Amino acid sequence: MMEKAYAKINLILDIVGKRPDGYHELKSLMIPIDFYDELYFEPSDQVELISNVDIHNNAILKTVQLIKDTYHIQRGVKITLNKRIPLGAGLAGGSADISATIRGLNRLWGLNLPNRALTQLANALGSDTLFCLYNQRAVIYGRGDQISILPPGKPIQNITLVCPNIPVLTKDVFGVFEKAVAHDFEIVYNTYLVTKKESLLYNDLLEPAFKVSPKLKDIYNHLVSLGLKPHLSGSGSTCFLFDLTEDQKNLLKNIDDVTIIDTQEHQ
Structure with a gap:
């Protein structure tokens, strides 16, 4: 039995400020994309995880244990992970898994758990996990624990990911975050959904990510120098671009230490 763990991108990411519980209050317009890890599940007497990538403190095992403890499950499981989403890329690879x-x-x-129970499990395990649970175009609020699923609309096609081969840790980016410009998120995202004006997209973590990773800033600025319009997903390090021509895609091949992925919005 197989499950696909779809990556996401943040079309808009607005950081409202820090909460009393230490998390940051955020608002984000997010879409799932057709780029995913594969997880294979088999019955077993024990809990076993086999992965093609070594991941320290893999949260998959923590997820298994939480479900076993919550619902008093005595059975085990063998999970085989085919990891494709890069670590520390702003694509929610860990949350998707x-x-x-x-x-x-x-x-x-x-288990036949209702959505409410699935939501509680997801929120207990991370901030992007709720969005990744449902994999639909949505607006996310709170620390990522509140979701408003949007009508699907026409999917965004021809998305190109530029993934620098450098992980950027979310906690480091939030550690240097300072609110620079205030936007009216509700107006901006609703206007974008109607007009699809790319100039409306923004990410409050762009400058903090540059502070944490000067190399990411260099790659981003190089994309701009090529006449392209990159956008940062999450806390980075992935940049995404829309509707590139073949000539523009060929320009990306000359950039060192990046992986280029062509994808589209998942529906």
């Missing part, structure tokens, strides 16, 4: 594990175990163990 957690959410895919929740969906996979719900099916494998026949």
Whole structure:
């Protein structure tokens, strides 16, 4: 049995400020994309994870244990992870794996959990996990624990990801975050959904990510110098671009230490 763990990109990311609980209050317009990890689930007497990438403190095992403890499950599971989403890329790869594990175990163990229970599990395990649980165009609020799923609309096609081969840690980016410009998020994202004006997109973590990773800033500025319009996903390090021509894509091949991925909005 297989589950796909879809990556996401933040079309708009607005950081409202720091909360009393230490998290940051955010608002974000997000879409899932057709770029994913694969998780395979098999019955087993024990809990076993096999991965093609070594991930320290892999949250998949934490997810399995939480579900076993919460619902008093005595069975085990063998999970095989085919990891494709880069680590520290702003694409929610870890959160996507957690959410895919929740969906996979719900099916494998026949738990038939309602959405409310699935949501509680997701929110207990991370900030992007709720979005990744449902993989639909949505607006996310709070620390990522509140979701408003939007009508699908026409999917965004021809998305190109430029993934620098450098991880950027979210906690480091938030550690240097300072609010620079205030936007009216509700007006901006609703206007974007109607007009699709790319100039409306923004990410409050862009400058903080540059502070944490000067190399990311160099790559971003190089894309701009090529006449392109890059956007940062999450806390980075992935930049995404829309509707590139073949000539423009060929320009990307000359950039060192990046992985180029062509994708589209998942529906």
